[in-house]
Amino acid sequence: MSTSPIPQRILVVDDEEAIRDVFAQMLQAEGYEVTTAENGFDALLKLKQLRPDIIISDLNMPKMSGFEFLSVIRRRFPKVSVIASSGAYGSRVVPTGVLADAFYAKGEDDPRMLLSSVAALIETSSVQAIAHQDESAPVWIPRNGKDSNGVPYIVITCTECLRSFPLNVTKEENPEVLETTCLFCSNTVKYIIDFSLSVTSPSKKMSGPLHATGSAA
Ligand SMILES: [Zn+2]
Numbered sequence: 345m346s347t348s349p350i351p352q353r354i355l356v357v358d359d360e361e362a363i364r365d366v367f368a369q370m371l372q373a374e375g376y377e378v379t380t381a382e383n384g385f386d387a388l389l390k391l392k393q394l395r396p397d398i399i400i401s402d403l404n405m406p407k408m409s410g411f412e413f414l415s416v417i418r419r420r421f422p423k424v425s426v427i428a429s430s431g432a433y434g435s436r437v438v439p440t441g442v443l444a445d446a447f448y449a450k451g452e453d454d455p456r457m458l459l460s461s462v463a464a465l466i467e468t469s470s471v472q473a474i475a476h477q478d479e480s481a482p483v484w485i486p487r488n489g490k491d492s493n494g495v496p497y498i499v500i501t502c503t504e505c506l507r508s509f510p511l512n513v514t515k516e517e518n519p520e521v522l523e524t525t526c527l528f529c530s531n532t533v534k535y536i537i538d539f540s541l542s543v544t545s546p547s548k549k550m551s552g553p554l555h556a557t558g559s560a561a
Contacts, residue, residue, distance in 0.1 A: 351375055351376060351377040352376050352377070352397045352398070352466055353376070353377045353378075353379070353394065353395070353396040353397050353398075354371050354376045354377070354378050354379070354396055354397065354398045354399070354400060354462065355378075355379050355380070355381060355387060355390065355391070355394065355396040355398070355399045355400070356368055356371070356378060356379070356380045356381070356399075356400050356401075357380070357381045357382075357383065357384065357386075357387045357399065357400065357401040357402060357405070357410070357413065358380075358382075358400075358401070358402040358405070358429070359382055359383055359402060359405040359406060360402075363402070363429075363450065364380040364382075366455075367380075367400060367458070368380055370455055370458070370459065371459070371462070374459060374462075376462070379394055379396065382405075383405045383406060383407045383408055383413075384401075384405060384407065384408030384409070384410070384412060384413030384416070385407055385408050387399070387401070387413060388413075388416065388506060391420075391421065395421075395424075396424060397424070397425070397466060397469060398424065398425050398426070398427065398462055398465055398466065399417060399424055399425075399426045399427070400426075400427045400429055400448070400458070400462075401413055401414060401417075401426065401427070401428060401429065401444075402428075402429055402430060402450075403428055403429070403430040403432065403442065404430060404431075404432055408501065409485070410428060410430070410442075411442060411485075412483050412485055412501060414426055414428065414442060414443045414444055415443055415483040415503065416483065416501060416503055416506065417443070418443040418476055419503035419504075420503065420504075420506070422473060422476040422477050423469075423473040423476070425445045425446075425465040425466075425468075425469055425472045425473075426443065426444045426445055426446075427444060427445065427446045427447070427448055427458070427461050427462070427465070428442050428444035428446070428447050428448070429447070429448040429449075429450050429458070430447075430448075430449065430450060431449070431450040431451045431452075445465055445472055446461040446464075446465060448461060483500060483501060483503060483533060483534065483535040483536070485498050485499065485500060485535055485536070485537055488510075491510070491512070495512045495513075495514070496512070496513045497510045497511060497512050497513060498510070498511055498513055498535075498537060499511075500524065500526075500533055500535055502526040502528060502529060502531055502533050503531070503533055503534075504526065504529055504531035504533075505526060505528050505529040505531065507526070507527075507528045507529075509526070509527040509528070511524055513537065521534050521535070521536055522534070522535055522536065522537070523535075
């Protein structure tokens with residue numbers, strides 16, 4: 345039906361090589377031009393050269409989570425349609441907070457579903473692009489670790505300049521959109537901390553045995 349001389353370009357982002365290969369082969373067989381990336385940072389580097397029509401991204405990846413990557417994509421490349429793929433959610437509904445146009449449950453959904461999602465998004469790409477412009481895209485981040493003083497910190501990637509900087513977390517906020525200023529370009533970065541992925545919790549620390557009195561130490 346679509347006899348466009350320029351093949352549609354698809355960027356596949358997944359930390360598992362086997363998944364990248366399977367997706368790439370399947371999409372190439374349909375005539376798409378496919379580029380792959382191992383994680384969010386790798387993908388952002390490739391996006392300096394490449395302007396895909398569609399990005400298919402895993403959600404659970406090391407270095408930069410798919411949640412954060414897709415937030416950056418929605419802000420920086422609002423015209424690109426996105427399919428989130430994950431083995432961690434059992435439904436066909438886009439998981440809450442994920443800025444994606446479609447969801448593919450790896451290992452559960454028939455691979456043909458991925459192809460039909462791609463085809464549907466290409467058909468409606470101009471509509472998607474307009475809808476994306478109206479969205480304000482926060483960055484989703486898990487707690488990242490503790491600094492040398494034991495204070496938990498997160499790493500935020502600026503949605504404007506794409507540079508990353510750490511920010512200390514002193515209390516467990518409700519999962520709502522917070523704001524901070526980028527250390528580099530002064531852009532206001534909106535973010536949500538995904539506490540379900542947290543590795544440390546300052547509030548739990550306070551009730552530990554540190555304040556016990558009358559110890560024999
Ligand atoms: Zn910045």
